[in-house]
Amino acid sequence: MPDRDDTWPFEDAPNLACFTVRSIMNGTAPILYVSHDDDDGAWQMLTSDAADMSQAMLVALAELVERDRTLVELADMPLGWTASRADASSPWMRREPVIRPRKEAVVYFELDDGEALHEEAPETFYIPPREQRANLQPGQLAKLVFRIEHDETVDVERMWVIVEQVTPTGYIGSLNNQPVSTDELQVGALVPFGPEHIIQIYDDE
Known part of the structure; x- marks a missing residue:
């Protein structure tokens, strides 16, 4: 040593x-x-x-x-x-940490489980097949459901993230939208997420 x-x-x-x-x-x-x-x-x-x-x-x-x-x-x-x-x-x-520890945070967010939302309403809440959601590549866009907590309120926003890296458990993406409900979470913030959080994949064709 x-x-x-x-x-x-x-x-x-x-x-x-x-x-x-x-x-x-x-x-x-x-x-x-x-x-x-x-x-x-x-x-x-x-x-x-x-x-x-x-x-x-x-x-x-x-x-x-x-x-x-x-x-x-x-x-x-x-x-x-x-x-x-x-x-x-x-x-x-x-x-870089997107959020400070919760006890000090100005804004805190969680991602909804898209698979669970689909199971609740399979006829009206469509999500891409698991195979597609599990095989994204850097540069692709995925839409996630953010549950944003700030000022003692909770807002739900659907926003796009750009896949920056594929990880053993999913992806690291950068936020591609500015949230409507807060300025504390900015475009470019890094967001770890998994295939289960994806509700839409952008197709430019």
């Missing part, structure tokens, strides 16, 4: 305990998702943002860096940010 000196790229000590999962430590899965938590400064090195935390372990930061040297690229990642990649050979894509 390296000493904390000029060659160590992280501000945190090499022996800082970090969250990871057994599949990473036994070599059966790569690190595809990294979180630098805003509340306590902890690092999480996981297989995805939906990793099975029943298999969680605490491992020294230096040991994780030794296993995956690409983590050095994330050493300066600010608190609250995350990074993900499609596979071990893909570049890391950093994601």
Whole structure:
């Protein structure tokens, strides 16, 4: 384990305990998702943002860096940010937090489950087939249902996002509409979402 000196790229000590999962430590899965938590400064090195935390372990930061040297690229990642990649050979894509912790947030949003909405009204609430929703590529447009909470009110808006990256659990998109109900959520905000949230796919043909 390296000493904390000029060659160590992280501000945190090499022996800082970090969250990871057994599949990473036994070599059966790569690190595809990294979180630098805003509340306590902890690092999480996981297989995805939906990793099975029943298999969680605490491992020294230096040991994780030794296993995956690409983590050095994330050493300066600010608190609250995350990074993900499609596979071990893909570049890391950093994601700035869209929302501050809820207790301080001016605006907070959730995405409605489009599949659940379709099940409630299959004859009138149409969504694209699962195969299409699960195979979008960067640059495509998908419409999502945002439930936006602000000033003690909740507004529902259907807005388009541009797929920026495909992730192990879905996509990272950038908001392509300015919400009508608030100025706190801006065009370009990054929005993680899954196939289940998609209610429409833009077709320019």
